[in-house]
Amino acid sequence: MSEPVLVLDQVSFHYGHRQVLENINLTVWPGDFLGIVGPNGSGKSTLLKIILRLLRPSEGQVSLFGLRQEKFHQWTKIGYVPQNANSFHHGFPATVQEVVLSGLTASLGLFKRPGAEEHQYVVEALEQVGVAGLRKRVIGELSGGQQQRVLIAKALVSRPALLILDEPTVGVDLAAQEQFYNLLSELRKEAGMTLILVSHDIGVVTEHVGSVACLNRKLYFHGAPADCWAKDFFSQTYGSAARVLRHAH
Amino acid sequence: MQRAFAAGLMVALLCPTIGIFLVLRRLSMIGEMFSHVSLAGVALGVFAGVYPLATAVGLSLFAAAGLEALRRTYRMFGDLAIALMISFGISLAVILISLAQAFNATLFSYLFGSVIAITGQDLQLILILGILVLALVYALQKELFIIAFDEEGARAAGVRVDLVNALFVVATALTITLSMRVVGILLVSSLITVPVAAALQLSRSYRSTVLYAYLFAIIAVLLGLFIAFHADLAPGGSIVLTSLGIFTLAALSRKFFGLGGERDENTSLVGTAEGKGL
Ligand SMILES: Nc1ncnc2c1ncn2[C@@H]1O[C@H](COP(=O)(O)OP(=O)(O)OP(=O)(O)O)[C@@H](O)[C@H]1O
């Protein structure tokens, strides 16, 4: 296989004095579909932010597409849908089209304006997530699930090689979730996209991903979902959270 | 008189250009901040006997740098850093005004705006720096949009958020200092927000928000100047009252004719005080 998309090498992270991530080692290869699961507060979003260099690791090393993170500049290769992405102000005066087009800002670069080609990309991204009909609607007036799809289109429009999604199916109904996972597997098969998805909905995630990482400050397990169930790692990850809770009282 | 209209037209373009992003990011307080700092700058000019608009521009740029420093060094909430800078601006202004014993016509023309006091030098400065600001914001249009929509997402995508923010703060400082000559220090930040607020009543997209905001600001400034000239008023009041009139009409036409579509009252962008941090 070619070089890994992502390597985390002994990554630790502290917020102030509190250690949130401890000695994480993880490798993601092209075409992988990794699900990161863990209870609330286990450090999942923090880990994603470290990957995206929104936060710097306290210790350890991150590499993206074969480059050390400090030397990596092709951020447009990575699409990101943040947790609570649809918590933007719902009075925001922008159409779906305008929001998705903004996903091309970085790849266009400073001073360059979008042209016909870029508008075509927008249409294609909206078709991919099945909301092309909503193009002219104001984003704040869509349902939560529709907004979520638009935000995924915004991440897809720059045609990233790696797509990172933080709890993308919160507030999305079951049928739409099913469609959403179908979309992800299409992207992976047809565009060869690498996917990292964070969720605490273990049941649904393990049905769809290629491998899971069970995170709770430390990485408890990384491998095929079936092995994870078999070895009962989930109760370990979630159980230790329960113990932490008991200590707190 | 002609100078006032030329300067007014530039101001009518500048204010919504900056205002739309300040409103969308819920940073309208920055308008207050720079107007108070500008007041201190004017007082400094009067005190030192130099051209007040120049000292106001200088002090505003200094305050812009101060704001950036506060935000970066102390990772302060956007709101708090702005509140500190407002306090700095007012207290400095009060001291300088009393030192200069400058409660005179010059100061009043800066406080309330003026039709007749605008000199050729003022107009030159307003036009040159104004064109610079317009060009800068036009060039950063798409970056400013995505930052307003989702700052963290923009950062993750590789947009140079810090650079764009710093340039935008400078553009804001210049806009407010230049506009104060026409509408006055007390009312600049109203001209920044009210036309945008009116535009938000009717708009169905970002593009139409921008167009409406320009339209409303131009109408307000020209009509306001016209009224001020003929009724011999300070133009700040007539301009901002006109723009409030436009806002009322826009809000009513949305309500009664269904223009602009339905939005919940509690999703209105204007009037929320929470800062999002620049
Ligand atoms: N800005 C911050 N400052 C200090 N501590 C933080 C901050 N953000 C998160 N934390 C702490 O870091 C830990 C991990 O948070 P993180 O958001 O990564 O969890 P998560 O696994 O994504 O949780 P969730 O499932 O609720 O999204 C939590 O204990 C949280 O309290």
Ligand SMILES: [Mg+2]
């Ligand atoms: Mg999270």
